[in-house]
Amino acid sequence: MANIQVDFENTSMVFSPGQIVAGNITVDVPDDFKARKICVELCGKAYTFWEGEVKNTKVKNLDIVRVRHNCADHKAKIVYAKDELIVWRSEDQKNEIAAGSYVFKFSFALPNWCPPSFEGDIGFIRYCIKVEIDRPWKFDDKFVRGFTVIPRIDLAQIPNSQFPSKRHICEESGSILFKRGVVRLEVKLLRQGFVCGEQIPVEIQIENDSNKKFGKILWKLVQRVTYTGFRDGFVDSETCQQRQKVQYSTRVNAQIRVEERKFFEKLQDVKIEENTKHTINENMTIPSLPPTIKSCDIISVEYFLKIKLTSSGTFSKSIKVECPFIIGTENSLKIPDPEIESIRSYKRSIFGFNSTRLKNRSLQKFAPFYPVYNLTL
Secondary structure, X not given: OOEEEEEEOOOOOEEOOOOEEEEEEEEEEOOOOEOOEEEEEEEEEEEEEEEEEEEEEEEEOOEEEEEEEEEEEEEEEEEEEEEEEEEEEOOOOOOEOOOEEEEEEEEXXXXXXXXXXXXXXXXXXXXXXXXEEEOOOOOOEEEEEEEEEOOOOEHHHOHHHHOOEEEXXXXXXXXXXXXXXXXXEEEEEOOOEEEOOOEEEEEEEEEEEEOOOEEEEEEXXXXXEEEEEEEOOOOOOOOOOOOOOOOOOOXXXXXXXXXXXXXXXXXXXXXXXXXXXXXXXXXXXXXXXXXXXXXXXXXXXXXXXXXXXXXXXXXXXXXXXXXXXXXXXXXXXXXXXXXXXXXXXXXXXXXXXXXXXXXXXXXXXXXXXXXXEOOOO
């Protein structure tokens, strides 16, 4: 078996749509090694997969005579980038390649419409370089190395990101027969758009016009991912070499799965007496995360702030409110390009090596890198 190594010219392995992905392939060939060809392939796709239950009901004479529960796979795929380069081919039928170390160059152009890299529990948006050695009468040698693609998402170009956000809820305390007053919980964000590394300043106002006391506040930041899958089918696409626009076929049996992952949680003790008003402030730092994703048809990523106010006593009552916000890749502040590099770094996703094993055993352990800003400098 040959030893294969992939090195990128861009050592950060972070690219933008439209950029050139270039580097070297190093192949160490042992003695008595046979091969037909060595291929290098650029792959970029979105993929979802999960197992679901389907209930089939048979009705006869308006009566249910049979109910059958079956398991059905739900999956979807969109190919955003696909290109291939043959760097070596056998010149005769002997399929022989001399032992030694070989270095081959590769260069591919990323399409302009690539969505951000993302790794989730039941799906991903993944980009990689795949090396495959076609061997006669043996299993092919394969090596896959992932890299990160991050499009430019400038918060200054998203009007809503600069406006403040406010959410509130009013709930009556007590039972139907014994009302104890009204509690109002309001959450305020100074703006709706942020970048990784930035702090989210949150202000909550509590108007407790009831005879109930409240003792705890739970702060939580979550990532909400919506996956789309198709029973016994998939979403396919055509790449830039065939058509300029990604096309896909849809099925009527589409289903969605919504998953949430928390990346900040804090339980705070408070003392809110009856018939009082309180204002509480909190700052939460955004870690390394993918930006808000709306450009992929089968995976969307949104972010929410969740607040839960819990009353004291034996029969506790909870009041919940959530507020959406946007994560971009460029801050709305007009920072000159030379200064951006001094405050921006690329860090591995806070969720780490999550699902790179999904449907690809040849892929090296990989987690995407996202831009994180140090705005305190």
